[in-house]
Amino acid sequence: MENALTRQRKSTLADIAAKTGYGTNTVSLALRGSTRISQAARDTIIKAAEALDYVPNNTAKALVLKRSNTVGMLVEYLTNPQPTAVATALQREMSDRGYSVLFATSSTPEQEAAAIEMFRRHMVDGLLIYPVDHTNLSHLHRLRERNFPVVMLVGARDTGLDAVGVDEFQASYDATTHLIALGHKRIGALGPTKDKPLKIEGFRHAHRVHGLPLDERQIYEPVGFSMAAGYDGMAILAERDLGLTALFAASDMFALGAMRWAKVKGVSVPEQLSIVGYDNIEYGEFSNTTLTSVRNDGGTLAKAAVERLIALMETDGPLPPPTLTLLPGELVVRESSSRPGRRSWASGQTDKL
Amino acid sequence: MENALTRQRKSTLADIAAKTGYGTNTVSLALRGSTRISQAARDTIIKAAEALDYVPNNTAKALVLKRSNTVGMLVEYLTNPQPTAVATALQREMSDRGYSVLFATSSTPEQEAAAIEMFRRHMVDGLLIYPVDHTNLSHLHRLRERNFPVVMLVGARDTGLDAVGVDEFQASYDATTHLIALGHKRIGALGPTKDKPLKIEGFRHAHRVHGLPLDERQIYEPVGFSMAAGYDGMAILAERDLGLTALFAASDMFALGAMRWAKVKGVSVPEQLSIVGYDNIEYGEFSNTTLTSVRNDGGTLAKAAVERLIALMETDGPLPPPTLTLLPGELVVRESSSRPGRRSWASGQTDKL
DNA sequence: TTGTAGGCGTTATCAG
DNA sequence: CTGATAACGCCTACAA
Numbered sequence: 001m002e003n004a005l006t007r008q009r010k011s012t013l014a015d016i017a018a019k020t021g022y023g024t025n026t027v028s029l030a031l032r033g034s035t036r037i038s039q040a041a042r043d044t045i046i047k048a049a050e051a052l053d054y055v056p057n058n059t060a061k062a063l064v065l066k067r068s069n070t071v072g073m074l075v076e077y078l079t080n081p082q083p084t085a086v087a088t089a090l091q092r093e094m095s096d097r098g099y100s101v102l103f104a105t106s107s108t109p110e111q112e113a114a115a116i117e118m119f120r121r122h123m124v125d126g127l128l129i130y131p132v133d134h135t136n137l138s139h140l141h142r143l144r145e146r147n148f149p150v151v152m153l154v155g156a157r158d159t160g161l162d163a164v165g166v167d168e169f170q171a172s173y174d175a176t177t178h179l180i181a182l183g184h185k186r187i188g189a190l191g192p193t194k195d196k197p198l199k200i201e202g203f204r205h206a207h208r209v210h211g212l213p214l215d216e217r218q219i220y221e222p223v224g225f226s227m228a229a230g231y232d233g234m235a236i237l238a239e240r241d242l243g244l245t246a247l248f249a250a251s252d253m254f255a256l257g258a259m260r261w262a263k264v265k266g267v268s269v270p271e272q273l274s275i276v277g278y279d280n281i282e283y284g285e286f287s288n289t290t291l292t293s294v295r296n297d298g299g300t301l302a303k304a305a306v307e308r309l310i311a312l313m314e315t316d317g318p319l320p321p322p323t324l325t326l327l328p329g330e331l332v333v334r335e336s337s338s339r340p341g342r343r344s345w346a347s348g349q350t351d352k353l
Numbered sequence: 354m355e356n357a358l359t360r361q362r363k364s365t366l367a368d369i370a371a372k373t374g375y376g377t378n379t380v381s382l383a384l385r386g387s388t389r390i391s392q393a394a395r396d397t398i399i400k401a402a403e404a405l406d407y408v409p410n411n412t413a414k415a416l417v418l419k420r421s422n423t424v425g426m427l428v429e430y431l432t433n434p435q436p437t438a439v440a441t442a443l444q445r446e447m448s449d450r451g452y453s454v455l456f457a458t459s460s461t462p463e464q465e466a467a468a469i470e471m472f473r474r475h476m477v478d479g480l481l482i483y484p485v486d487h488t489n490l491s492h493l494h495r496l497r498e499r500n501f502p503v504v505m506l507v508g509a510r511d512t513g514l515d516a517v518g519v520d521e522f523q524a525s526y527d528a529t530t531h532l533i534a535l536g537h538k539r540i541g542a543l544g545p546t547k548d549k550p551l552k553i554e555g556f557r558h559a560h561r562v563h564g565l566p567l568d569e570r571q572i573y574e575p576v577g578f579s580m581a582a583g584y585d586g587m588a589i590l591a592e593r594d595l596g597l598t599a600l601f602a603a604s605d606m607f608a609l610g611a612m613r614w615a616k617v618k619g620v621s622v623p624e625q626l627s628i629v630g631y632d633n634i635e636y637g638e639f640s641n642t643t644l645t646s647v648r649n650d651g652g653t654l655a656k657a658a659v660e661r662l663i664a665l666m667e668t669d670g671p672l673p674p675p676t677l678t679l680l681p682g683e684l685v686v687r688e689s690s691s692r693p694g695r696r697s698w699a700s701g702q703t704d705k706l
Numbered sequence: 707t708t709g710t711a712g713g714c715g716t717t718a719t720c721a722g
Numbered sequence: 723c724t725g726a727t728a729a730c731g732c733c734t735a736c737a738a
Contacts, residue, residue: 012731023709028733038707058474059415060731063714068412070475073456077441079635084437088430088458095457100471103426103456105444118453121411122423227639253635260639282432282606286580286613288641365715376725381717391723413715416730 011052020048070100072119074129077107078225082279089302126313133195149312151305155326164305164325166296171329172202175276180210182339184246188237189219191250199250230257245340252277252284271341290334364405373401423453425472427482430458431578435632442655479666486548502665504658508679517658517678519649524682525555528629533563535692537599541590542572544603552603583610598693605630605637624694643687
């Protein structure tokens with residue numbers, strides 16, 4: 001197997017040196033705009049470089065400088081638009097600052113570990129990561145102990161890592177409190193409980209604070225990350241026949257799936273079922289019944305994360321102590337949440353349709 | 354500014370050689386599983402490598418092998434879930450085949466050029482690209498002439514480039530024909546006309562083939578790529594008062610924005626306005642009125658594109674002639690399209706609400 | 707202002 | 723089976 005690059009020999013500093021009669025060293029300096037080189041030399045060298053279609057070889061540069069000007073970005077393999085939008089914004093921010101981004105996805109800790117090793121092979125200067133399991137971060141601690149810059153994209157407290165994210169616990173507490181304040185007594189919840197428990201914990205906390213009893217069966221963890229998963233999850237909650245009048249969904253994807261379930265089963269939203277989502281994706285705003293949701297500012301998040309990562313990467317010697325940047329999530333109230341109506345629905349009703 | 358990697362010296366082949374007493378060369382061979390090295394030597398070397406937490410330096414390897422085992426992936430900076438899902442799938446496919454992915458986004462030709470140069474600096478072995486402007490591909494031709502593997506993620510004919518994509522022209526023709534067959538005479542269209550004209554061309558073609566007159570004012574190009582843009586676009590079409598009874602949207606994002614517009618303005622879908630989208634995103638299926646749309650199989654697309662790119666990258670010498678893989682787009686008929694109803698709506702109606 | 711020497715970590719070539 | 727040696731393309735240090 002031939003390699004891609006001998007096909008068309010790339011020009012190098014040496015080629016420019018040969019063409020102009022200068023030494024490679026002078027060429028290198030000139031191309032980087034050093035004033036140590038005469039203006040005349042710089043001009044001819046730059047012109048020759050353009051003529052030869054010279055492109056600096058980052059891989060050689062990285063080898064000698066021991067820095068690649070590249071960071072790794074690791075996000076979950078999911079179809080949720082919110083993290084995806086954040087990933088795009090992160091790439092943009094890094095690019096604006098002269099960094100390249102190696103990109104990988106992972107949906108299991110094994111894939112995550114493999115991706116991190118791939119990044120290490122590529123000598124990335126830092127890592128932006130939305131970890132699969134928010135409760136087990138030892139591999140990230142190990143990186144930090146080796147003085148390797150890592151910024152986690154999760155608003156979790158007391159992780160011992162640099163983290164930037166929305167305060168999911170507080171935002172979920174607020175969203176649930178909104179429903180409780182409206183008068184709901186039996187609120188279902190759809191969301192992850194093991195890997196990423198912060199949102200459901202916020203949900204629980206609201207029940208505790210407001211003295212509302214909570215049956216564990218009110219909580220269900222959907223399988224997968226899609227509207228279909230939300231639909232199925234809502235169906236399961238409904239079957240449990242707990243007299244729910246409201247739902248807190250840890251993602252708008254779940255919320256909109258649940259809303260579809262309600263439509264199909266003839267349960268009216270919000271009259272018979274209030275729904276609050278999370279992420280404030282655009283579709284929630286354009287849905288037939290607009291969705292109450294938690295807005296998190298992905299742009300600000302991306303900027304803060306990138307700034308922190310760059311600060312870490314530019315630090316000499318040992319890394320400074322980890323920092324947590326918690327951004328507030330803002331509850332946007334729309335049509336899908338209201339006080340509980342008179343008419344209720346039972347699981348029996350769903351069979352009529 | 355210190356670099357990230359002197360912070361913690363990484364172990365190298367030389368370190369393992371020193372520790373085990375073998376030469377670096379033997380170590381290199383052993384770690385790559387060469388049978389030229391004795392089993393005993395291999396075992397001790399591998400153990401030492403693990404003890405030293407050795408990670409091969411891809412950057413050094415790339416320098417000598419002249420291949421980085423990395424590809425560039427360049428997609429547009431958009432919020433459309435469909436391309437995003439394809440990008441994720443592409444990354445997965447590449448990763449499964451042992452390649453890393455450098456990721457960049459671009460929304461202008463200038464950004465696209467900058468990203469491509471960045472990729473060249475990183476010595477990527479190939480490029481997967483969804484170009485900003487489908488009508489001007491000269492920069493990609495130049496890459497190909499230099500024997501550089503490029504696969505374009507657009508189902509466009511006669512580009513002189515390797516391309517894998519859905520047959521947008523045909524699919525749009527089919528979608529429009531579906532509306533015409535239902536009896537619609539005045540069909541609006543929302544979609545790009547300059548950069549990515551294939552869908553609108555399919556729309557036009559259906560009019561020609563079926564002898565339906567087409568007023569240019571039936572076509573509007575939304576600004577931006579969002580549901581909001583679709584909403585605004587539909588509002589503009591409505592103001593033109595052309596007696597539209599149906600809409601073809603070149604993206605479900607536009608279609609769902611238009612559907613929201615209809616809801617807000619009291620225009621019923623599909624009774625007064627049939628809507629057909631494109632991309633078959635999950636929201637469309639879970640919308641209150643489910644959306645007729647064109648399904649394109651992103652997974653198959655990603656796999657085909659990656660396979661083609663790898664075939665090109667593994668080619669010795671000159672690249673084979675370009676290949677076009679056109680995947681069919683399948684029209685999925687749902688609730689949002691039906692025969693035109695009796696009641697029509699006028700732009701005046703929209704003011705009543 | 708410019709040139710020379712050495713080395714970054716790896717692999718391939720060629721000896722032993 | 724194993725070990726030197728010479729690249730790959732670039733940058734820093736030191737000389738001229």
